[in-house]
Amino acid sequence: MNLNQIHNVYFIGIGGIGMSALARYFQYIGKKVVGYDKTPTQLTDELQAIGLEIHFEDNISLIPTDFYLENTLVIVTPAVPVSHSEWNYFVERGYTIKKRAEVLGIITKDTYCFAVAGTHGKTTTSSILGHVLYESGVDVTAFLGGIVENYNSNLIGSGKTVTVVEADEFDRSFLHLHPNVSCVTSMDADHLDIYGDAASIEDSFREFAAKTPSENLYVIKGLPLEGNTIGVNNDADFSAQNIRIENGFYVFDVKTPTEVVQNVKFGLPGHHNLTNALLAFAMAKSYGVSNEKIIAALASFKGVRRRFSFQIREEKLVYIDDYAHHPTEINAVHQAVRELYPGKKIIAAFQPHLFSRTKDFVDGFAESLSNFDEILLLEIYPARELPMEGVNSTWLLNKINNPNKKLVSKDELFTAFENSDADVFVTIGAGDIGELVKDLKKALHEKN
Numbered sequence: 001m002n003l004n005q006i007h008n009v010y011f012i013g014i015g016g017i018g019m020s021a022l023a024r025y026f027q028y029i030g031k032k033v034v035g036y037d038k039t040p041t042q043l044t045d046e047l048q049a050i051g052l053e054i055h056f057e058d059n060i061s062l063i064p065t066d067f068y069l070e071n072t073l074v075i076v077t078p079a080v081p082v083s084h085s086e087w088n089y090f091v092e093r094g095y096t097i098k099k100r101a102e103v104l105g106i107i108t109k110d111t112y113c114f115a116v117a118g119t120h121g122k123t124t125t126s127s128i129l130g131h132v133l134y135e136s137g138v139d140v141t142a143f144l145g146g147i148v149e150n151y152n153s154n155l156i157g158s159g160k161t162v163t164v165v166e167a168d169e170f171d172r173s174f175l176h177l178h179p180n181v182s183c184v185t186s187m188d189a190d191h192l193d194i195y196g197d198a199a200s201i202e203d204s205f206r207e208f209a210a211k212t213p214s215e216n217l218y219v220i221k222g223l224p225l226e227g228n229t230i231g232v233n234n235d236a237d238f239s240a241q242n243i244r245i246e247n248g249f250y251v252f253d254v255k256t257p258t259e260v261v262q263n264v265k266f267g268l269p270g271h272h273n274l275t276n277a278l279l280a281f282a283m284a285k286s287y288g289v290s291n292e293k294i295i296a297a298l299a300s301f302k303g304v305r306r307r308f309s310f311q312i313r314e315e316k317l318v319y320i321d322d323y324a325h326h327p328t329e330i331n332a333v334h335q336a337v338r339e340l341y342p343g344k345k346i347i348a349a350f351q352p353h354l355f356s357r358t359k360d361f362v363d364g365f366a367e368s369l370s371n372f373d374e375i376l377l378l379e380i381y382p383a384r385e386l387p388m389e390g391v392n393s394t395w396l397l398n399k400i401n402n403p404n405k406k407l408v409s410k411d412e413l414f415t416a417f418e419n420s421d422a423d424v425f426v427t428i429g430a431g432d433i434g435e436l437v438k439d440l441k442k443a444l445h446e447k448n
Helices: 017-028 042-049 085-092 100-108 122-135 170-176 198-209 271-286 291-300 327-340 355-360 362-369 393-399 410-419 432-447
Strands: 008-012 032-036 053-055 072-076 096-099 112-117 140-148 153-156 162-167 181-184 217-220 228-232 238-246 249-255 260-266 309-313 318-322 346-350 374-377 405-407 424-428
Touching: 008 017, 008 085, 017 032, 017 042, 017 100, 017 140, 017 153, 042 053, 042 432, 072 100, 085 096, 096 100, 100 162, 100 170, 112 122, 112 198, 122 140, 122 153, 122 162, 122 271, 122 291, 170 198, 181 198, 181 271, 217 271, 228 271, 238 260, 238 271, 249 271, 260 271, 260 291, 271 291, 271 327, 309 432, 318 327, 318 432, 327 346, 327 362, 327 424, 346 362, 346 410, 355 362, 362 393, 374 393, 393 405, 410 432, 424 432
Parallel strands: 008 032, 008 072, 032 053, 072 096, 112 162, 112 181, 140 162, 181 217, 217 228, 228 238, 318 424, 346 374, 346 424, 374 405
Antiparallel strands: 140 153, 238 249, 249 260, 309 318
């Protein structure tokens, strides 16, 4: 497929975080971009603000009349229902229809491609790497699954020769990519509605890892893959050592196979973020970026929206928002909060994401949430799924081994936060809880 012959790009599900990065890219290179999504969000507002045409009604009359078969590419989210009228319109007329991962594969095939895979840590690691390469003067474009605070965008750069992409394991999408250098941050069980069991997920990651030779593969130490290893305070090929916290920043030394790089500074809390930064360090170094440039870029990285994102950071009031939607990720949030605020009372509000994921990991969710001092639980955000009998937040709540727990509606969440005597407030989840953050921040400020 030749993208030069495409004049128009039509997105079904344009408000998805990965889809919107592609939409920005195609607008940037001069294509006419139009899209549908189910509901307006902060992300669709931002896309409309830069000139993209978006509508929220599934109606074929809203498809532009000059979007012809021969000059239009249709990109569709896997979450679109088979009954979707606009999708069926394009299918019946024989339009070229691709998934996001297929399009990324086409765009990146003729570039030097860095691919970041893993059930957790993809977005942060790829964002750090994209920032490091861009700040170091590399001719890069990074397609990201989150809004990077430094750029207020999920697209970094406009380079033609180097790309950074998230290699998404959902429905084996990452097998469409053609990486030159890749990494794997984690291989925990997830998406069991697609894969069936953990062994199938591991097999898929092995297939992805095999796309690059082992000398170009970077993996967290302990994963069953052959490559350069990354770790914290251990004998990995790239290891963070002599770690301390100074003025809210991690400062540490990086032991590489050939040297020790001292006094590297990084602002995102949590040991999981140290490994993310180390992965970006090692991958950028493999491309020839100097230690000095990598160190300067790591120190200036501000983070990713909804990834341990400080909404309020005052002496007597802290509010953190995070996208975590798996027990391992919730544990990482808890570790980081406890490290930063020992002895403080922490209240966490969690919105489970997907009935299937809640069912598969209910005991893990209960265990990880029990670590907070107080837990507020919202109903499950269904996303693409229909309800499952017996799978609901009441079931999860009953399994949480902590008496300070409560099931709340979105309205009740505001009241609970306003009445809480906690020092640190945390919202967690990948659903529409993110749309409440702005108003929760305002309510907490007014309470204080």
